Amino acid sequence: MSLLSIQNLSVSIGQYAVLHDVSLKVPQGGVFVLLGRNGAGKTTTLRAIMGLWQPSPGSIRFDGEDITSLHTSDIAKRGIAYVPENMGIFGGLTVAENMVLATANGTYDPQRLDWVYGLLPALKTFWDKPAGALSGGQKQMLSVARAIIEPRKLILVDEPTKGLAPSIIDAMAEGFREISAETTILLVEQNFAFARSLGRDMGVIEDGQIVHTGTMEAFAADAALQDRLLSLSAEGAA
Amino acid sequence: MSDLFGKLGGIYLLPVALALIAFVLIGAPSSWLTLTVAGLAMGMLIFLMASGLSLVFGLMDVLNFGHSAFVSFGAFVAASTLAALSGWLGAPSILLNIAALVLALAAAIAAGLLAGWLFERIIIKPVYHDHLRQILITMGALIVAEQLILATWGGTPTNVPRPAFLEGSIIIGDAAVEIYRLFALVLGAVVYLGLYLLLNRTRIGLLIRAGVENREMVESLGFKIDRLFIGVFMLGSGLAALGGAMWAGYVTLITPALGAEMLVIVFIVVIIGGLGSIQGTLLGALIVGLSANYVGFLAPKLALASNMILMMIILLWRPNGLAPAAKGH
Ligand SMILES: Nc1ncnc2c1ncn2[C@@H]1O[C@H](COP(=O)(O)OP(=O)(O)O)[C@@H](O)[C@H]1O
Numbered sequence: 296m297s298l299l300s301i302q303n304l305s306v307s308i309g310q311y312a313v314l315h316d317v318s319l320k321v322p323q324g325g326v327f328v329l330l331g332r333n334g335a336g337k338t339t340t341l342r343a344i345m346g347l348w349q350p351s352p353g354s355i356r357f358d359g360e361d362i363t364s365l366h367t368s369d370i371a372k373r374g375i376a377y378v379p380e381n382m383g384i385f386g387g388l389t390v391a392e393n394m395v396l397a398t399a400n401g402t403y404d405p406q407r408l409d410w411v412y413g414l415l416p417a418l419k420t421f422w423d424k425p426a427g428a429l430s431g432g433q434k435q436m437l438s439v440a441r442a443i444i445e446p447r448k449l450i451l452v453d454e455p456t457k458g459l460a461p462s463i464i465d466a467m468a469e470g471f472r473e474i475s476a477e478t479t480i481l482l483v484e485q486n487f488a489f490a491r492s493l494g495r496d497m498g499v500i501e502d503g504q505i506v507h508t509g510t511m512e513a514f515a516a517d518a519a520l521q522d523r524l525l526s527l528s529a530e531g532a533a
Numbered sequence: 534m535s536d537l538f539g540k541l542g543g544i545y546l547l548p549v550a551l552a553l554i555a556f557v558l559i560g561a562p563s564s565w566l567t568l569t570v571a572g573l574a575m576g577m578l579i580f581l582m583a584s585g586l587s588l589v590f591g592l593m594d595v596l597n598f599g600h601s602a603f604v605s606f607g608a609f610v611a612a613s614t615l616a617a618l619s620g621w622l623g624a625p626s627i628l629l630n631i632a633a634l635v636l637a638l639a640a641a642i643a644a645g646l647l648a649g650w651l652f653e654r655i656i657i658k659p660v661y662h663d664h665l666r667q668i669l670i671t672m673g674a675l676i677v678a679e680q681l682i683l684a685t686w687g688g689t690p691t692n693v694p695r696p697a698f699l700e701g702s703i704i705i706g707d708a709a710v711e712i713y714r715l716f717a718l719v720l721g722a723v724v725y726l727g728l729y730l731l732l733n734r735t736r737i738g739l740l741i742r743a744g745v746e747n748r749e750m751v752e753s754l755g756f757k758i759d760r761l762f763i764g765v766f767m768l769g770s771g772l773a774a775l776g777g778a779m780w781a782g783y784v785t786l787i788t789p790a791l792g793a794e795m796l797v798i799v800f801i802v803v804i805i806g807g808l809g810s811i812q813g814t815l816l817g818a819l820i821v822g823l824s825a826n827y828v829g830f831l832a833p834k835l836a837l838a839s840n841m842i843l844m845m846i847i848l849l850w851r852p853n854g855l856a857p858a859a860k861g862h
């Protein structure tokens with residue numbers, strides 16, 4: 296049974312229909328990658344799961360429950376964490392304050408905090424600094440740290456590698472691999488090399504419609520398919 | 534240069550600089566002291582009225598032109614309470630004096646909280662995310678509130694009695710400093726401190742500050758911001774009513790037009806200070822209070838225009854106000 300199941304989801308923003316009849320099943324465990332060009336509807340899909348856009352029509356089931364019309368905060372309480380494209384850092388708050396808001400009751404499980412420090416060492420160094428003063432990579436790490444400081448069932452991550460240096464991207468891939476051992480990750484990416492190194496199952500979205508789903512292994516082996524759907528096979532095959 | 538400015542306290546030096554310039558221009562230390570205390574007291578009262586508006590705009594992006602209705606309600610409720618307790622006001626027992634004042638301020642705050650709750654549920658809730666309709670409906674609500682006050686308290690100016698222990702002045706050198714103004718100053722400072730602690734030392738305050746920056750992210754972390762907002766809205770309307778009650782005692786004569794009169798000044802303060810930050814609001818309020826008193830003394834003809842000129846200068850220098858809350862979008 297899938298952990299997250301999106302059925303016939305359409306989303307309109309204002310007058311503009313962005314998603315058309317999107318259906319997607321994200322199985323329990325591992326990393327599910329959603330690929331697609333700029334403007335294809337990846338962010339909109341994640342926002343709809345989070346309850347930040349209302350589907351019209353369509354339904355979203357999570358962990359055996361219909362969450363379609365739940366309030367965003369209640370969706371979060373079901374165990375879904377969101378690492379948005381703009382990272383959603385509270386720049387006027389310190390790193391510590393950002394982190395404490397991501398805990399359920401203001402306290403940390405010390406072992407878990409140590410684990411997060413181990414994954415994202417920069418966090419400890421900047422603990423008392425204003426989050427607005429962090430670099431892009433550090434902000435991204437803080438955003439991920441907030442998502443994993445409590446045990447979650449699903450983490451939605453939107454283009455975490457955007458604008459980051461290759462060395463940081465490698466470290467981040469390592470982090471996500473470890474996180475995905477305990478939590479399912481739905482990863483939206485345009486960086487195919489990064490996505491391929493992590494993904495087990497995958498889908499491609501194009502103009503607000505799902506145009507392909509399957510395993511990452513099969514997709515990575517099919518250069519013609521990548522070329523047709525992403526026009527970035529050269530980059531990915533390198 | 535800007536480094537030195539920052540080290541010395543940056544924008545928080547502006548009221549001090551203003552006071553120093555005024556000291557040179559005014560020449561007479563006793564007049565200067567009287568004006569400075571009056572300016573700071575006026576600033577603190579405006580701060581009480583404006584702080585809620587700033588938080589509400591910052592947190593929920595709601596433009597509430599009806600905010601100053603709470604100021605009016607607070608003023609009239611306090612005036613009526615004080616009038617009803619007039620026997621206590623002049624009583625030789627200072628305890629009865631204080632009891633009358635506390636009851637009047639508490640009645641004003643209670644009226645503000647209740648009015649704020651009704652206002653949020655009935656007026657604001659249907660027009661979230663729609664600035665134009667917010668402006669129209671909240672301005673309409675201000676007019677309705679004014680008419681309600683007119684119907685209840687009548688159109689003739691209402692006298693506001695003061696408790697005896699706040700009457701009179703303290704003489705410092707040759708300067709007379711009104712006790713009521715000192716009290717307003719202290720009360721404003723205490724409220725600021727309380728708000729500061731609430732915002733910076735509690736989890737609710739943390740949520741409010743985070744919500745001002747990025748509402749969606751706060752909800753994505755599992756918090757219902759609407760509930761928080763009603764709380765902030767009521768807190769803001771309660772403080773505005775407290776400010777109105779204190780203002781009534783400050784001017785001692787109030788009319789139903791009080792709300793509309795204060796609206797402009799409250800908006801100027803919030804815009805000068807920067808939206809969503811109480812530090813900024815306090816700073817803006819003190820600057821407005823001080824400059825109103827100094828300009829009123831030095832160049833009375835400019836008094837009406839001085840707030841607008843001040844706002845233009847500050848916005849040319851800092852388009853987002855002096856100390857706006859960070860916006861994380
Ligand atoms: N808030 C919005 N208002 C109007 N159009 C939007 C908004 N958000 C996204 N869109 C449009 O919806 C389409 C999909 O956007 P998005 O989901 O952000 O794409 P992706 O994340 O795949 O790059 C784009 O054409 C974009 O212009």
Ligand SMILES: [Mg+2]
Pocket residue numbers: 337338339380453
């Ligand atoms: Mg996107």
